[in-house]
Amino acid sequence: MLKRGGVGVSGGCVLDVRLWGKESGLSRSYPVVCHLLDTSAVFQELWNVVVSSGTRSAVAGVLGLGLAEARSVVSFWAGLHDIGKISPPFQAQAPLLYGPVRADPVYVSAPGAEGESDFRHERASHWSLYGLLAEAGYPNDERLMHRSVSHQVAQLLGGHHGVFGAVLRAKQARRASDYNPGLGQGGWAEQRQVHFDELRRVTGAYAVPQGGLPAGLAVVVAGLVVVADWLASQASVIEPRIPGRGWAGTMAEIDAHWQGAVKVAPEVVKAARLGRAEFSAREFGAMFPFTPNSLQRDLVEHLPAMIDEHGPGLVLVTAPTGDGKTEAALFAASLLGRAADARGLFFALPTMGTADAMLRRVEGFASGALSGERALMLLHSMAWLSSPDGDGPAGVSDGQAGKGVISAGRGTVVEAEGWLRGAKRGLLAPLGVGTIDQALGAVLPLRYNVLRLLGLSDKVFVVDEAHAYGPWMHQLLVRLLEWLGEMRAPVVLLSATLTGRTAGSLVDAYRRGAGIAGPSGVVPRYPGWLFASATAEMVSPARGVKSDRVRTLRVSHRSVAWDALESAGAPVLVGGRRAALREVLAPVAAEGGTALVCCTTVAEAQQTYRDVCAAFPQLAASVGGVRLLHSRYPADERARITAECEVAYGKPGEGPVSVRSASVLVATQVVEQSLDFDFDLVVSDLAPVAQVLQRAGRGRRHRRGPLGRPVWAAAEDEPDLVILDPLTAEAPDPPRSWGRVYDAGLLVRTSQILRKCALGGIAVPDGVQRLVEEVYEEEFVDRLEGAAREELARLDEERSAEEAAERHMAVRTIICSPADVRGDLSKLSAREAGVTQDLLTTRLGADTGRVLCLYQQPDGGTTLDPEGTSEVPGGGRWGLGPDELADVVRRVAPVPGWWLRGGEPGAGVPRGWGTHPSLRDLVLLYMVPAGEGSWVCHYGHHTISISGVGLEFQ
Secondary structure (H helix, E strand, O other): OOOOOOOEEEOOEEOOOOOEEEOOOOOOOEEHHHHHHHHHHHHHHHHHHOOOHHHHHHHHHHHOOOHHHHHHHHHHHHHHOOHHHOOHHHHOOOHHHHHHHHHOOOEEOOOOHHHOOOOOHHHHHHHHHHHHHHHOOOOOOHHHHHHOHHHHHHHHHHOOOOOOOOOOOHHHHHOHHHHOHHHOEEHHHHHHHHHHHHHHHHHOOOOOOOOOOOHHHHHHHHHHHHHHHHHHOOHHHHHHHOOOOOOOOOHHHHHHHHHHHHHHHHHHHHHOOOOOEEEOOOOHHHHOOOOOOHHHHHHHHHHHHHHHHHOOEEEEEEOOOOOOHHHHHHHHHHHHHHHHOOOOEEEEEOOHHHHHHHHHHHHHHHHHHEEEOOOEEEEOOOHHHOOOOOOOOOEOOOOOOOOOOOOOOOOOOOOOOOOOOOOOOHHHOOEEEEEOHHHHHHHOOOOOHHHHHHHHHOOEEEEOOOOOOOHHHHHHHHHHHHHHHHOOOOEEEEEOOOOHHHHHHHHHHHHHHOOOOOOOOOOOOOOEEEEEEOOOOOEOOOEEOOOOOOEEEEEEEEEOEOOOOOOOOOOOOOOEHHHHHHHHHHHHHHHOOEEEEEOOOHHHHHHHHHHHHHHOHHHHHOOOOEEEEOOOOOHHHHHHHHHHHHHHHOOOOOOOOOOOOOEEEEEOHHHOOOOOOOEOEEEEEOOOHHHHHHHHOOEOOOOOOOOOOOHHHOOOOOOEEEEEEOOOOOOOOOOHHHOOOOOHHHHHHHHHHHHHHHHHOEEEOOOHHHHHHHHHOHHHHHHOOHHHHHHHHHHHHHHHHHHHHHHHHHHHHOOOOHHHOOOOHHHHOOOOOOOOHHHHHHHHHOOEEEEEEEEEOOOOOEEOOOOOOOEOOOOOOOOOOHHHHHHHHOOOEEEEHHHHOOOOOOOOOOHHHOOOHHHOOEEEEEEEEEEOOEEEEEEOOEEEEEEOOEEEEO
8 A cells, every 4th residue: 555755665565754753953853764763773883882792692692693683683672662653642742744644544543542642652662562573473472471572572662761561461462552542543553564664674683582581681671772762862963864855765765864873873872971981900009009908908819819710799898997998899890890891880879978079089090990981970969069170070960960071080081971961861871979879769660760770780889888778778779789680780898887687688689689599698707808709609708807907996985964955055064975075175175186076966066066165265266176067057068168177187198297286076977988087086975886986987097107196195006985875874765866866776785885895995897897796686685684674675676666667668669679570571660659769869868858048138138148249049031040050059958857847938949940950849048147147047936047057946
């Protein structure tokens, strides 16, 4: 049958070039066939330069095809993704283009078919491709649709907008147009067949796969289809290739367009910076400009042989803070990456601050140890704010647009080009550093989660502070490790304090994903490391290594009455926390040196800061004499304070070292992780033993020599740790102000252990693992007597219930394991109400809100700063400009979510500011001066103030 709009090209039928595939933002409409061809060509290039040889061979193997045949077939699939655009609802979206087609009697549509807006084109692809592939000879079994190759490919391609449709029922699939009027009949079905046949002809994809794809390979192919579609859909790619007005879609014209698509595809992929980083350095000395320490040297001596014999896999490193875990991880990543033919790495950390600090270290490593494509992305919710001019890194997070250039050092240009900075693309860069939520989103049923899995599938995944997450996020990490094991992606886990049970759960998850059954029986050594193969049933016994910093942590345990929130002018209670602080800080104020005072809550840190200033006025009057660091500052202010702290308390420079001037830093838990601070004295409120040990690692961290410490702190290998413990016989419960920051049972256990440690100190590192295990062991309760035993048993029961609830939450929200997919990709998209990226980010920061303080000036104006120099932008039709947006968002501060409950009229952002994701749910606080540098805002029935100590709530 001959139809209008073209010349017969396939089996006597005519390909109708009036059917459009792209038109928005273009000078003319772009025929759907052209977009299908472009996507196939880009996919082929991605297959050639991005996909590893091992993955290509694996795909070919499960399909039962040769490598060349597999390449043709999967690129054919990629082109088919938009065949559902040949349907009335889609074509009707451009009324002028649809008019001639609608008037053509060949195109038969049920009444109202054009209005089937819920029947999106990707769903039409899923429904129509099942029959087209089955007719083409693809294996099919209507009794087990989810196992049919024809259905799996159709479902995979129907998921190219990030959500996979449910498995079709056989009787529905046989009569697809009857169940879905949006598919149309007559010419609609014929055109889908013609486009199918033409695409198959040009790609040479006549081979028929004999088997389907396992879960890991399915998400890789699905993710590559999305990437190919997005790259081919760029207006800059399409516009030069729009056919002339006389283009009829003849066989010769189709072939010419295909040849042109193949010719431009390499430049399209190259411009997106989607190549492969190569782990080219082989020796430690080629990666780092220093001699390896004991931990690093042991890895150098023993890990290569293990990988050579058993293939790549997972490396777990447990060592104290300051023992070079980062460089150990990067060295292990280089060995694993080279063995696995990985295309890069992603370094995941618990906080934005630690990710920012890690970026430059990974950048330096990339400059010396990697070659090939080295596009490096910073990934977290505020990464887009970072400067491209060297003041900070640039990058992108999910849903956020980044800006700027990242340089990996002299001799290496590592740019985060425009395409990678688009939403949901950051993990596709060969190299990345970011918060762990960016990776854990891969195992939540979020739209386009396959892109995250693709981004991690062929990289070395490094997790710092693997112990630092609660039960819910731990379960997500366990599931992610299963998927990485399935995809044979190398992993490096780092921890300063990790129980054997937790270590075992992580290692076993990875091995389970790799198809290795049975527990690993992991028993960590501290400091030490172990290796688990992804290809063999091999888990090395943990290797203990000698630390270069053997120390005895001298513990001073002080039971104190809790008066942390008393005003600075209140009488000092004998036996209270304020009196103890005055006593232990007196040598610092009198003789010099530095001290860290680590508090549990921001409010306690703020009040402690005031109290220390009142107790030591001369110290407070000196520059940097007393500092305060916590999370409840505007972002730019916190960055400034952190930078000052890095200078004051960081690693000493070259040359003679002298005793530092007296200085006290009062801080919250923000100092625990990945900040390279060194204090002469560490004072900490009671916390679980893992956190206590992390804080203690900031004590005399760097070698400063006998002249670099004050007389009272001369013993560099015997750092002092003072614990202020509120748990006494008279007050056995944690302070009410702590709320649920820490589990009460863990505090009781830690308190009991630290009392004993005060007698002989803690051997670091030899005694650390024993302490961590002892806090969690079940027999701990049996060693107590009477009421103490009963109380701890009750607290342990409460903790078990809370952990069970979090695990249940994980079960409800997480995607299934790869073994449970069983051909049905819709299990990756089964949505639970409320499952969003925000949920994951919020779990990292607990219950958080975001506020922006606006300062009302005497002249009636409102500014972004208390000095009155930065006017509040008005925005406009298109929202805030890039510089205005950055100026606003860098002043945003996090606060507890409950501060903002109940709302306040007019507290949202002005309409003229636009709808950028960084402005979502932002609350504006209109501040008025309150004297002595303080500003206040009456919000609901409460008052929120801001001053030199940050935000406070009354």
